[in-house]
Amino acid sequence: MAKPKKNKNNTIQIISRNRVARHNYFIDETFEAGIVLTGAEVCSLRERPAQLTDTFIVVRNGEVWLNGMHIHPYLRGGVWNPDPDRRRKLLLHKRQIRYLDQKLRVKGAAIVPLQMYFDEHNRVKLTIALGKGKKLYDKRADMAKRDSDREIQRAMKQRSRRVRL
Template sequence: MPKGMGKTVAQNKKANHDYFIEETFEAGIVLQGTEIKSVRNGKVQLRDAFVRIRNNEAWISNMHISPYEQGNRFNHDPIRSRKLLLHKRQINQLIGTIKEQGITIVPIKMYMKDGYAKVLIGIGKGKKNYDKREDLKKKEAKREVERAFKARLRE
């Protein structure tokens, strides 16, 4: 996780459920017009979003930024592809890793940092159904232990 992460605007909880996140990168994002106002208001959805590399540039697709209410004619298409700002060596590293079978790049969260919108993207390896069930069992066991511990403290 990058240091000094600001206010979280949107989070993709499905990413950690569906993928083993092996490595993360912080990327800037190119927004147009009133999109930054909608981002600051938290009108962003990352659930179905994914990252593609085209012409040695990273693009995020299917990320929904709702139109700004007071934006009138200056609003843009909510689901358009947006360019991610990464260093060339980071893009080359991403290209090298996604050539493997079952590896994809997913956005994990979007946040504000020093007035700029940033996206935390991760290199994810797809989980099988039994991996997902195993994670749910671990999560439930952890909850049970915490409940028992709280009940013990009350006594």
């Protein structure tokens, strides 16, 4: 058997991130999940990223499903290309699924995908998070805090330039 190819320096290679998730949700816990994909989908992910912004995760009948993720069809896939917007099953331990199902019964709780990546064994993994939805005033407070931190960093940087001169 041929040896599997390793990523450079045994690091992960990020495919795509959901940057909106941290803006819309308070993130409590994160989990790493495998994802069931076809060969053409994996080849397509190596060529270009997937879209994670409008995705959501549902627990049904003891299984976890990822809905709304778009993986572009593989250019050389032909008839083996599946539907780009199909539901995809996530692979988690049974106790993790039960735990997530129990936490979802709280009002405002949701499971959101944060990022998709190739791990050190070149398997596609998905980082999912258990979060609670933010209100509009929470989002505004976060933006104000981020702006004030940016202003403080800018002022500190200018002050350090003056001291050196």
